Amino acid sequence: MKPPSPESPAATDADAAAPTWAPVAALQRRLAAWVPIRSLARRHRRRIAEHLLSLSERDRYLRFGYPATDEQITRYAMNLDFERDEVLGIFNRRLQLLAMAHLAYAPAPQLPGKPAMAEFGVSVLQRGRGRGFGARLFERAALHARNRGIDTLFIHALSENAPMLKIARNAGATVERDGSESEAWLRLPPDTVSSHVGEAIERHMAEMDFQFKRHVRVLGSIIDGVAEVKSQYEESSGKAARQ
Template sequence: MLLPPIATGLAGKVSLSGQAACQTNAHYIHSRSRLCMPHVFVRQATLAWRPMTLGDGSHCQRQPSGLHLAAEGLHSHCALHNKEDIMTLTFSRLQATARPSILEHLSVLSPDDRFTRFGLELSPAAVAAYVDSINFNRDIVIGAHYRALLIGVVHIAVFQHEAYPCGELGISVDSFCQGKGIGRLLFDQALQHARRRKVNRLRIQYLRRNGRMASLCRGLSTHFAQEGEETACQITLAEDDVANACRYEMLDGIEVFHADAAPAHGHVLFIHGVAGDGWQWRENMLPWFAAHGLSGSALSLRGHGGSAARQNQTLRDYEQDVQQVLDGLPGKPDLIVGHSMGGFLTQRVLEGNTDLHRASLICSVPPWGLLPGTLDKVVEFMGDPLGKAIAIQAAEGKPAYVNPDNVSARVQVIGGSRDKLIPPEVVAATARSYDTTPVMIEDAGHAVISSSKWQSVAEQVLHHLLAS
């Protein structure tokens, strides 16, 4: 049985030209972003091919002018004759700050390539809406760069089908860069990341005339179905594993993921930060705690993930979201875990509440909120308008601060030694506010719960819960 298309239906229409054989010499270059984002990598590939004439290259026009010059440079290389040309590309995981580059890339595709990519003709406004809808927190988005140009993108829109993570894949390569094997490299990178992210199945929907896409899918564990002029392909990456299963619930417009332990010795509620959603916990933490006998729930605050958005969202609105989920649980959680802004919300919920006895704050906003000097870092870190708006609220002193003297729960404070958003000295000050010793995760940045260090955090949280 094929996976259903996701709600937008846009991620699965694929345009992939350029599967000509090429010699590839690729090696990994590890890259660290300034804020230690998770799963950030750069891969460099050198492609050798026989150049071809591209005509007048009018579709290579780009804005701003700096990118236009880079496109002209690429065009002049490709137009050479009688010798091989070398093109060095970098492949990297894209974050929300790449939205303008993705929109530009899709906008300069030829009309035919854009139709093949999406399976229908889209207006510029519809393309922009698609780019705005990409959820960089849970989706897999990888870009191919030549110099300053983003010339290819693969997007896997990750979603939950029944109890397991699945995805819908789409690829596009700039019209003047096709025929070089770039699409194949993007496709292979996407499958590697999907397996690493425990995505079980991928759906790819493409026009029947797109033979190159069909050739990519052949040879994999696939199932095909014809739907008029389109082909729907399902690739099985892994068999369903009950250890990775989670329930999905919409609680009055709030998305909640649940992992049930059998038998359960307690319950943990997880709260994400301003740039995240509940999927950050669903991917690793929820199954891990369930395997250790603790059921868990992770919500997506309104305007994040699959939760409905409010206009003029505030931190107090987020606090109401948390309280709504707390009221919907069968009992009070034994532990609340909050990351970043979610840590601040955890403190707000704990203040004056004697029914909640333990909490873990991970890279948390301190009880006094964010200082104005932190605003520039936060705005740079956020790639979406909502995140920037919340950051400005915090820096202007609009959130309700927390008085630690009114918190009776036993609080654990965890930080990352390389966190530049909530640096170690702020973590230490928060720990002093709650009369505890901070736990520092070495070589970890702000997004530690989504990084390779997530299990170190989970073990510390479990130790805190089980401590007498």
């Protein structure tokens, strides 16, 4: 049996279906891999402090470059400049901050003759690892910096911080090692209309996700409260009946 010619109805239908389903499939794959990353503000200081204080001694050392104490971490969280910098977070269904990134903008170029840079730092709780949260936060931070005219994304990390340096290398950053410390530099492309629209959509979707989780949590608390009152009523009714 001869295959259908390009002019045959079968070939025409298949060709017409391909461009229709391909974008849908691509969108489904993107949504399945999407991670809601929310911009954090002053009202999230307590959650940020709780997240950082939950880090182990080893993780604190890798994140800050020294064994930060509870007092130092609390001071860091309380002194975050949300007007100048961008702080990003990933929440679970219980609205616990699993991962966060701090994109610090310098008011002036750090090096003479160099364009202004933004420094990136990230932390992920133990139970949130293995899901690529660090890499996703890095991508979102790079987009934010790019859309604000920043030329270079900078990372200063301990050389033993292999996960952080791997994220930088995978993104195409140049990593320079100087003894126990390393520096990574990622040149960012110029911003475009598409990059601005993409960031706006990400921000809107993440806000919707957060509000949905918040409403579900409130509804769950109400249901638990009603169930507890009902249980107490039934228990007291049973005691009265036995008497």
